[in-house]
Amino acid sequence: MVAHKFQYDHNMSDQPLRVCLVGSGNWACAIARIIGENTVLNDSVFEPKINMWVFEELVRGRKLTDIINQEHENIKYLPGYKLPSNVVAIADLKEAARGADILVFCLPHQFLPRLLPDVRAILKPGAFAVSLIKGIDFNENGGIVLVSDIIRDGLGIDCSVLMGANVANEVAAGDFCESTLGTLHLHHGDILRQLFHAPTFHVNIVLDPHGVELCGALKNVVALGAGFCDGLGYGGNTKAAIIRLGLIEMKKFCYRFFDGIKEDTFFESCGVADLITTCFGGRNRKCAELFVKDKGVTWEEMEATVLNGQKLQGTGTAKEVYHIIERTNALHEFPLFTAIYRIAFEREDPKNIAKL
Amino acid sequence: MVAHKFQYDHNMSDQPLRVCLVGSGNWACAIARIIGENTVLNDSVFEPKINMWVFEELVRGRKLTDIINQEHENIKYLPGYKLPSNVVAIADLKEAARGADILVFCLPHQFLPRLLPDVRAILKPGAFAVSLIKGIDFNENGGIVLVSDIIRDGLGIDCSVLMGANVANEVAAGDFCESTLGTLHLHHGDILRQLFHAPTFHVNIVLDPHGVELCGALKNVVALGAGFCDGLGYGGNTKAAIIRLGLIEMKKFCYRFFDGIKEDTFFESCGVADLITTCFGGRNRKCAELFVKDKGVTWEEMEATVLNGQKLQGTGTAKEVYHIIERTNALHEFPLFTAIYRIAFEREDPKNIAKL
Numbered sequence: 209m210v211a212h213k214f215q216y217d218h219n220m221s222d223q224p225l226r227v228c229l230v231g232s233g234n235w236a237c238a239i240a241r242i243i244g245e246n247t248v249l250n251d252s253v254f255e256p257k258i259n260m261w262v263f264e265e266l267v268r269g270r271k272l273t274d275i276i277n278q279e280h281e282n283i284k285y286l287p288g289y290k291l292p293s294n295v296v297a298i299a300d301l302k303e304a305a306r307g308a309d310i311l312v313f314c315l316p317h318q319f320l321p322r323l324l325p326d327v328r329a330i331l332k333p334g335a336f337a338v339s340l341i342k343g344i345d346f347n348e349n350g351g352i353v354l355v356s357d358i359i360r361d362g363l364g365i366d367c368s369v370l371m372g373a374n375v376a377n378e379v380a381a382g383d384f385c386e387s388t389l390g391t392l393h394l395h396h397g398d399i400l401r402q403l404f405h406a407p408t409f410h411v412n413i414v415l416d417p418h419g420v421e422l423c424g425a426l427k428n429v430v431a432l433g434a435g436f437c438d439g440l441g442y443g444g445n446t447k448a449a450i451i452r453l454g455l456i457e458m459k460k461f462c463y464r465f466f467d468g469i470k471e472d473t474f475f476e477s478c479g480v481a482d483l484i485t486t487c488f489g490g491r492n493r494k495c496a497e498l499f500v501k502d503k504g505v506t507w508e509e510m511e512a513t514v515l516n517g518q519k520l521q522g523t524g525t526a527k528e529v530y531h532i533i534e535r536t537n538a539l540h541e542f543p544l545f546t547a548i549y550r551i552a553f554e555r556e557d558p559k560n561i562a563k564l
Numbered sequence: 565m566v567a568h569k570f571q572y573d574h575n576m577s578d579q580p581l582r583v584c585l586v587g588s589g590n591w592a593c594a595i596a597r598i599i600g601e602n603t604v605l606n607d608s609v610f611e612p613k614i615n616m617w618v619f620e621e622l623v624r625g626r627k628l629t630d631i632i633n634q635e636h637e638n639i640k641y642l643p644g645y646k647l648p649s650n651v652v653a654i655a656d657l658k659e660a661a662r663g664a665d666i667l668v669f670c671l672p673h674q675f676l677p678r679l680l681p682d683v684r685a686i687l688k689p690g691a692f693a694v695s696l697i698k699g700i701d702f703n704e705n706g707g708i709v710l711v712s713d714i715i716r717d718g719l720g721i722d723c724s725v726l727m728g729a730n731v732a733n734e735v736a737a738g739d740f741c742e743s744t745l746g747t748l749h750l751h752h753g754d755i756l757r758q759l760f761h762a763p764t765f766h767v768n769i770v771l772d773p774h775g776v777e778l779c780g781a782l783k784n785v786v787a788l789g790a791g792f793c794d795g796l797g798y799g800g801n802t803k804a805a806i807i808r809l810g811l812i813e814m815k816k817f818c819y820r821f822f823d824g825i826k827e828d829t830f831f832e833s834c835g836v837a838d839l840i841t842t843c844f845g846g847r848n849r850k851c852a853e854l855f856v857k858d859k860g861v862t863w864e865e866m867e868a869t870v871l872n873g874q875k876l877q878g879t880g881t882a883k884e885v886y887h888i889i890e891r892t893n894a895l896h897e898f899p900l901f902t903a904i905y906r907i908a909f910e911r912e913d914p915k916n917i918a919k920l
Contacts, residue, residue, distance in 0.1 A: 373804035384918035385801035386808065408918075410805075444841040445741035448729035449766075452742065452837035459831075471827065475815075480836060481808035485800040488844065562740035562764075 224255040227403065228308035230323065231315030232262040232276070232297065235340060237286035238380040239314060242406050244292030250402055256294045259308065263315075264299040273297040289380040306330045310403065311363075314340040316519075317355045324362030336396045337367040338389075342424040343521050346528045350535060352465060354421050366393045368400055369417050371424035372477035373485040379409065386410045388478035390420030412476055418466045419473035426461060427483045428522035429529060430454030433548045434487035435496025436561045446562055451487050453544045453564065455480065460541060461529065491515055492522035500558045507552070526552055580611040583759065584664035586679065587671030588618040588632070588653065591696060593642035594736040595670060598762050600648030606758055617660040618653045619671075629653040645736040662686045666759065667719075670696040672875075673711045680718030692752045693723040694745075698780040699877050702884045706891060708821060710777050722749050724756055725773050727780035728833035729841040735765065742766045744834035746776030768832055774822045775829035782817060783839045784878035785885060786810030789904045790843035791852025792914045802918055807843050809900045809920065811836065816897060817885065847871055848878035856914045863908070882908055 227247060229240055240260060247254035262273050267284045276282055276297035280290050298304035305311060305327045313320070337359050345353040359367045372387030379385060387404065389411050391397035397413045405411040414420060433454055437447040455474065462469040473479055487493055495510045507523050530549035533542045543564045550556035583603060585596055596616060603610035618629050623640045632638055632653035636646050654660040661667060661683045669676070693715050701709040715723045728743030735741060743760065745767050747753035753769045761767040770776060789810055793803040811830065818825040829835055843849055851866045863879050886905035889898045899920040906912035 373801050373808075375799065375801050378799040378801040381799075383799055383802050384805060386805045443731065443734040443737075443739055444845045445729050445731050445734040446739050448837040448841040449740060449742045449833065451840060452729075452831070452833060455836060456831060475808070475812060475830075477805065477808060480811060481804040484807060484840060485804040489800045 224251060225253060225309040225399065226255045226307050227258045227310045227312060228305045229258055229260040229295070229312045229314065230301070230305065230327070231313065231340075232260055232272070232282060232285065233315060234285045235374075235376040235379075236260070236314040237282045237289070237291060238374075238376040239312070239340060239404070240291050240295045241289060241380055242409055243312070243403050244295040246403055246406065248292070248294060253399070253402055258295045259304040260295050260297050261301050261304040262297045262299055263319075271299075273299050286376070286380055301326045302330050307332055309335050310399070311335060311337040311365075312340065312403075313337060313359060313367075317341050317343055317345060317358065320355070320358050320362065324359065328363050331363060331365070335363075336365050336393070337363060338396075338400050339367055339369045339421070340371075342371060342428075344422070344425040344525060344528070350528070350531050352528075352532065354418060356417060356421055366391075366396055367417075368393065368396055369421045369424075370400070370404060370411070371420050371482065373481035374477075375485060375489065382408050384408045384410075386412065386477035386481065388420050388473070388476040389413045390417035390473070390478070391415065392417055414470065414473050414476055416468065416470040416473045419462055419469040420476070420478045422462050422466065422469075423458060423473065423476075423478045423482065425521070425525050426458040426529070427454075427486045428490075428492045428520075429526045429545060429548055430458065430483060431486040431490055431492035432496040432522045432526060432552060433544060433561055435493040436500050436548070436551060436558045438493065439497040439500025440558055440561075442562065447487070450544065450561060451483060454487075455483060457542050457544050458483075461533075461545070464536075464538065464541075465532070491518065492520055495520055496522070496552075499552070523552060580607060581609060581665040581755065582611045582663050583614045583666045583668060584661045585614055585616040585651070585668045585670065586657070586661065586683070587669065587696075588616055588628070588638060588641065589671060590641045591730075591732040591735075592616070592670040593638045593645070593647060594730075594732040595668070595696060595760070596647050596651045597645060597736055598765050599668070599759050600651040602759055602762065604648070604650060609755070609758055612650045614651045615660040615664065616651050616653050617657050618655055619675075620655040627655075629655050642732070642736055657682045658686050663688055665691050666755070667691060667693040667721075668696065668759075669693060669715060669723075673697050673699055673701060673714065676711070676714050676718065680715065684719050687719060687721070691719075692721050692749070693719060694752075694756050695723055695725045695777070696727075698727060698784075700778070700781040700881060700884070706884070706887050708884075708888065710774060712773060712777055722747075722752055723773075724749065724752055725777045725780070726756070726760060726767070727776050727838065729837035730833075731841065731845065738764050740764045740766075742768065742833035742837065744776050744829070744832040745769045746773035746829070746834070747771065748773055770826065770829050770832055772824065772826040772829045775818055775825040776832070776834045778818050778822065778825075779814060779829065779834045779838065781877070781881050782814040782885070783810075783842045784846075784848045784876075785882045785901060785904055786814065786839060787842040787846055787848035788852040788878045788882060788908060789900060789917055791849040792856050792904070792907060792917045794849065795853040795856025796914055796917075798918065803843070806900065806917060807839060810843075811839060813898050813900050814839075817889075817901070820892075820894065820897075821888070847874065848876055851876055852878070852908075855908070879908055
């Protein structure tokens with residue numbers, strides 16, 4: 209991966225920094241509750257008002273932006289939890305992002321190619337970004353493309369990442385958890401920590417954004433393996449072995465395809481903690497369990513029924529990861545990732561998950 | 565900790581190595597099924613017959629040794645699973661251990677001071693040991709004493725350790741799992757791997773016996789914290805955070821009080837995998853959950869009722885670990901271990917587990 213040059217450097221003016229949250233789904237609204245409170249508490253650093261870009265839709269006959277701005281609740285994606293009144297929903301992206309010093313991206317990455325040109329058109333000098341988007345993408349040559357790289361390249365600015373064991377509804381409920389901020393830019397990292405850190409949401413900074421982001425994507429592949437174990441009725445020994453082997457292959461994959469990955473990253477919330485949460489809860493684990501139990505079912509059917517239209521990230525990532533390690537003749541070094549792919553897509557016996 | 569000098573070195577004779585298994589409880593019998601098969605399969609390396617020392621007791625009016633030798637099953641401690649017929653139960657320790665080249669210790673460590681002099685009296689030159697005993701002990705000055713050190717010192721021989729995510733009944737059932745062999749002696753490690761490794765029981769060697777053994781003890785402290793979370797009804801984010809913070813404090817404790825600990829050890833089965841198994845299953849987690857839910861109950865009452873007389877290892881270890889870090893003025897560096905101790909023994913509010 210190439211090092212990134214940034215067009216702008218944040219100017220250390222006295223003006224409070226303006227924050228734009230690009231996205232308004234379940235996770236975006238949960239994090240809005242935290243950053244909306246922090247900008248008010250730290251109004252010498254941040255402008256309290258946060259613009260939240262909302263993909264406009266009608267909910268019960270009303271515009272979602274109107275509902276959010278009048279009732280301070282996203283009744284569709286995070287019902288039951290109020291948003292701070294200083295978080296303002298805006299349907300026009302340019303209007304929402306104009307003047308922002310900090311762009312917080314939190315939405316399905318498929319949206320980015322369409323949105324980034326609009327943001328770039330009104331980008332404020334010195335602005336920087338942070339991505340809360342889990343997942344990786346792949347280019348037409350089958351090479352890995354980090355979501356943060358799409359943002360970096362699309363806007364020409366620095367982009368940190370925030371990942372961890374952060375089930376959105378539990379964060380919204382104020383349950384204690386941790387998160388990992390991966391950055392290459394200590395000054396941005398320091399500001400972003402002030403934006404996100406809270407008494408029940410502990411943010412650790414690590415200088416390894418690629419490692420943090422890859423953990424967030426690869427854990428979903430391991431979760432499929434954990435789900436296969438559950439579907440087969442295997443006990444704690446076997447499931448723990450699969451999770452451990454998954455962590456080892458995550459590390460190996462990162463080291464092989466990226467420079468500068470730090471081992472400590474895997475001990476952070478984005479690493480072992482998120483892996484545990486995802487392998488015991490989470491939709492990838494759940495669908496993989498059903499895949500084994502209900503032998504005829506397809507992944508697409510489960511997305512349509514069990515997930516009510518949501519997409520599984522683990523299956524897509526498993527497929528692309530497999531193609532990368534196959535093309536680089538490294539299948540024998542990734543026996544678990546290989547087995548997960550073949551069970552998921554080549555009708556291999558799920559019991560082979562425990563015959564590595 | 566001091567480096568150990570060994571009185572004997574294993575002589576590379578052509579004679580097959582004789583194995584004595586000291587212990588016949590649940591875990592000892594599960595591992596007997598594996599090593600009993602391996603000594604037959606590798607009879608150029610090992611004498612097939614394995615002597616198993618049994619603490620004699622009457623079960624349904626019959627001697628346990630007779631039951632095992634006639635029915636090839638320990639109906640009290642591992643009912644439902646046959647032992648290989650080449651595993652022979654012997655009630656006299658000297659008779660069982662005489663002539664043994666490899667001593668496999670698998671019994672509560674409280675037995676050791678009484679047993680080791682008998683073993684030493686008949687010890688064969690070149691013999692070496694391996695400990696499957698999880699837990700640590702403490703001397704009268706409150707210093708840490710590794711169980712393997714008790715064996716090393718008591719017998720004056722090398723002692724490796726075998727630890728991992730190995731719930732005994734799942735191992736007996738032949739479920740796939742992994743285990744970690746910690747050794748300082750590569751030749752002994754190689755022999756022991758041949759003794760323990762099996763298609764469904766994968767053994768990795770690491771040259772860090774202290775790290776392996778400490779993981780096996782300290783994970784039980786973290787499991788108390790995980791159990792408190794469960795008792796409070798906390799979700800996956802919080803529990804994952806507690807497990808992660810526990811892993812970090814396990815590492816920190818090892819580094820602070822022992823030399824030569826390797827970071828990779830924590831990625832082995834004895835580390836992250838056993839920690840996961842113990843924090844989702846296991847008696848320490850279970851009793852900690854009940855401790856929170858049933859506010860009046862004591863640890864001793866739970867040992868007597870819930871555990872049917874079995875001892876909790878986590879509470880004793882939590883207490884001793886606390887005293888060590890308190891005496892070395894390091895409480896602030898171990899906020900989780902400190903909170904777990906205070907909740908368990910000083911009536912601190914369990915909710916403080918998530919206020920670190």
